Amino acid sequence: xxxxQRPNAAVSDVSxxxxxxxxxxxxxxxxxxxxxxxxxxxxxxASWNDGPAKTSILAFVQAVTTKGGESFVEPxxxxxxxxxxxxxxxxQPMYVQAAFVIDRVRALAxxxxxxxxxxxxxxxxxxDMKALxxxxxxxxxxxxxxxxxxxxxDEFAGMVTEWIATARHPRFKRPYTEIVxxxxxxxxxxxxxxxxxxxxxSGGGVxxxxxxxxxxxxxxxxxxxxxxxxTEFRLAGDKPELIRLPKVDFIDDKAGKPxxxxxxxxxxxILAFGNSDGDQQxxxxxxxxxxxxxxxxxxxxxxxxxxxxxxxxxxxxxxxALDEANAKGWTVVDMxxxxxxxxxxx
Amino acid sequence: xxxxQRPNAAVSDVSxxxxxxxxxxxxxxxxxxxxxxxxxxxxxxASWNDGPAKTSILAFVQAVTTKGGESFVEPxxxxxxxxxxxxxxxxQPMYVQAAFVIDRVRALAxxxxxxxxxxxxxxxxxxDMKALxxxxxxxxxxxxxxxxxxxxxDEFAGMVTEWIATARHPRFKRPYTEIVxxxxxxxxxxxxxxxxxxxxxSGGGVxxxxxxxxxxxxxxxxxxxxxxxxTEFRLAGDKPELIRLPKVDFIDDKAGKPxxxxxxxxxxxILAFGNSDGDQQxxxxxxxxxxxxxxxxxxxxxxxxxxxxxxxxxxxxxxxALDEANAKGWTVVDMxxxxxxxxxxx
Numbered sequence: 001x002x003x004x005q006r007p008n009a010a011v012s013d014v015s016x017x018x019x020x021x022x023x024x025x026x027x028x029x030x031x032x033x034x035x036x037x038x039x040x041x042x043x044x045x046a047s048w049n050d051g052p053a054k055t056s057i058l059a060f061v062q063a064v065t066t067k068g069g070e071s072f073v074e075p076x077x078x079x080x081x082x083x084x085x086x087x088x089x090x091x092q093p094m095y096v097q098a099a100f101v102i103d104r105v106r107a108l109a110x111x112x113x114x115x116x117x118x119x120x121x122x123x124x125x126x127x128d129m130k131a132l133x134x135x136x137x138x139x140x141x142x143x144x145x146x147x148x149x150x151x152x153x154d155e156f157a158g159m160v161t162e163w164i165a166t167a168r169h170p171r172f173k174r175p176y177t178e179i180v181x182x183x184x185x186x187x188x189x190x191x192x193x194x195x196x197x198x199x200x201x202s203g204g205g206v207x208x209x210x211x212x213x214x215x216x217x218x219x220x221x222x223x224x225x226x227x228x229x230x231t232e233f234r235l236a237g238d239k240p241e242l243i244r245l246p247k248v249d250f251i252d253d254k255a256g257k258p259x260x261x262x263x264x265x266x267x268x269x270i271l272a273f274g275n276s277d278g279d280q281q282x283x284x285x286x287x288x289x290x291x292x293x294x295x296x297x298x299x300x301x302x303x304x305x306x307x308x309x310x311x312x313x314x315x316x317x318x319x320x321a322l323d324e325a326n327a328k329g330w331t332v333v334d335m336x337x338x339x340x341x342x343x344x345x346x
Numbered sequence: 347x348x349x350x351q352r353p354n355a356a357v358s359d360v361s362x363x364x365x366x367x368x369x370x371x372x373x374x375x376x377x378x379x380x381x382x383x384x385x386x387x388x389x390x391x392a393s394w395n396d397g398p399a400k401t402s403i404l405a406f407v408q409a410v411t412t413k414g415g416e417s418f419v420e421p422x423x424x425x426x427x428x429x430x431x432x433x434x435x436x437x438q439p440m441y442v443q444a445a446f447v448i449d450r451v452r453a454l455a456x457x458x459x460x461x462x463x464x465x466x467x468x469x470x471x472x473x474d475m476k477a478l479x480x481x482x483x484x485x486x487x488x489x490x491x492x493x494x495x496x497x498x499x500d501e502f503a504g505m506v507t508e509w510i511a512t513a514r515h516p517r518f519k520r521p522y523t524e525i526v527x528x529x530x531x532x533x534x535x536x537x538x539x540x541x542x543x544x545x546x547x548s549g550g551g552v553x554x555x556x557x558x559x560x561x562x563x564x565x566x567x568x569x570x571x572x573x574x575x576x577t578e579f580r581l582a583g584d585k586p587e588l589i590r591l592p593k594v595d596f597i598d599d600k601a602g603k604p605x606x607x608x609x610x611x612x613x614x615x616i617l618a619f620g621n622s623d624g625d626q627q628x629x630x631x632x633x634x635x636x637x638x639x640x641x642x643x644x645x646x647x648x649x650x651x652x653x654x655x656x657x658x659x660x661x662x663x664x665x666x667a668l669d670e671a672n673a674k675g676w677t678v679v680d681m682x683x684x685x686x687x688x689x690x691x692x
Binding site for chain 2: 026027076079153197206207210214220221222224228231232233235239240242249255256258259262263264265266267281284285288
């Protein structure tokens with residue numbers, strides 16, 4: 001055919017010479033963008049050292065995203081859940097929300113002179129961490145109810161936003177939102193790049209997390225599952241409000257985590273990551289689904305760059321879940337050897 | 347420049363003649379696809395008659411999606427919530443879930459001989475709709491707890507899936523999943539095409555809806571908010587299970603709807619659609635946000651194609667919310683005049 005001998009003429013036949021040139025330029029730009037994006041994806045998990053943990057993550061994602069493969073999972077079902085404290089950000093020397101609670105107790109103390117002589121408030125006011133720890137979960141709930149309720153949900157979100165912008169981590173002297181694990185941020189991005197929907201499933205208060213998770217983790221408020229207190233709808237005159245009441249609604253920890261996943265997400269995840277016995281049931285629930293699953297545990301083994309703790313820690317104890325991980329071949333990430341960097345600021 | 351006089355040569359200079367021709371062909375295919383997609387979007391809401399309701403929807407979407415406009419809303423914040431019964435599908439002659447409950451009562455009756463002489467079970471078994479209605483919400487909750495609990499969440503999802511595939515609507519003799527409003531399906535699609543995330547916020551049981559909402563409405567399980575019963579995590583031997591307990595967890599109706607929105611979504615919607623007084627607080631909560639909002643009510647005015655009911659109906663009563671809509675200028679959709687068709691099968 002004539003066009004086969006005069007290829008350029010064929011181009012002008014269909015779209016005109018000028019369009020032809022513009023097409024070429026556009027395509028080159030598109031291809032350049034694609035090449036850049038591909039290069040970025042060709043180096044996922046850059047802060048992970050080569051080793052069994054990284055290999056198992058890459059193999060899992062490859063398996064569930066390979067069309068026609070026996071382990072292929074439709075994008076809609078690629079649900080990944082992550083604990084927050086100790087899994088995405090540091091939980092030492094105390095849970096970040098505990099630091100927020102203590103600051104709130106101090107801010108509210110002038111209105112509550114009785115707190116000076118009443119535990120666990122006294123401990124919070126004087127910074128007596130031993131007494132505070134001794135008050136246990138019951139004490140923490142008491143402090144949470146005293147400081148996290150009585151205002152509207154919008155007002156509470158404002159308090160969190162202000163605090164998280166100004167508070168500093170006691171060891172690293174940086175905002176808490178920088179004390180997040182760089183390798184886990186890369187994992188979240190890598191999963192989303194591969195069609196996963198990433199969720200937080202945390203024992204922390206859902207309204208303590210939602211104001212900043214999108215900016216820090218790329219996880220929007222509607223993908224954050226956490227503990228909650230009861231709220232009530234009221235009309236203040238003509239203005240509708242949600243008031244936070246001093247009553248626990250749901251504790252999203254231990255056996256509560258699979259319940260929270262079922263209630264909020266309504267699908268069983270195919271990947272779950274935790275770091276403590278509080279995550280064990282979530283990991284079991286995820287593992288028990290049909291088809292290929294990935295179960296990961298962050299093991300805190302690096303006292304130099306972060307902290308080293310597991311079976312005997314009061315915060316983030318990892319004991320029974322570690323035994324189960326070893327017995328079942330779950331992926332245990334050794335922070336010291338598997339992570340090139342722990343924090344972005346290193 | 348030489349290339350200006352020899353445009354085709356310019357193409358071959360950069361990408362070779364063959365590539366140039368392929369580029370052109372590819373671009374033409376891309377443009378054709380874009381043109382088709384644009385045509386589909388140029389005719390959104392095809393089953394809506396021209397009129398104030400359609401105009402107000404189009405104007406709202408235009409306003410919040412126009413970059414640089416004063417009412418522009420970032421895609422992440424384009425949250426749209428829809429009631430289900432009477433808003434997305436028919437709720438007459440009774441709520442669909444009530445029909446499911448009655449069928450479950452009948453299926454379980456052989457194991458419960460005492461139900462023959464005990465209300466509201468007797469009414470359900472004999473089809474005595476008056477007695478059933480007289481038992482009110484309390485009676486319905488009793489039936490729900492007796493028929494929706496005692497099994498695992500997976501088993502319950504299986505029961506729903508089987509029932510919804512086989513049950514038929516008493517008037518239209520079709521599966522309930524066909525008794526959905528075609529104009530509302532188009533609205534859901536139109537919103538998603540414009541970057542909205544669409545949610546169901548229904549008084550119905552969340553686990554009664556999740557097995558089929560994705561297929562029918564394009565709304566995935568994690569975007570369905572509804573009433574729930576308490577579930578408990580258990581290990582059956584080595585197998586983790588979620589058991590449904592005979593205890594109400596949350597009623598997502600009336601003042602519960604804004605609570606459910608806050609708990610599950612964590613953002614205030616910018617668009618809300620309902621059809622009854624049970625939606626009033628959700629509509630108020632949505633309307634009270636800052637910036638442009640769209641508040642819509644489906645008014646059942648078409649006894650011929652569907653049903654006509656409002657202020658005096660026991661199912662889906664629309665009374666106070668209609669007054670508020672009129673007072674505040676919310677969009678009231680007149681089913682008879684605003685909708686070209688009600689159902690796809692017409």
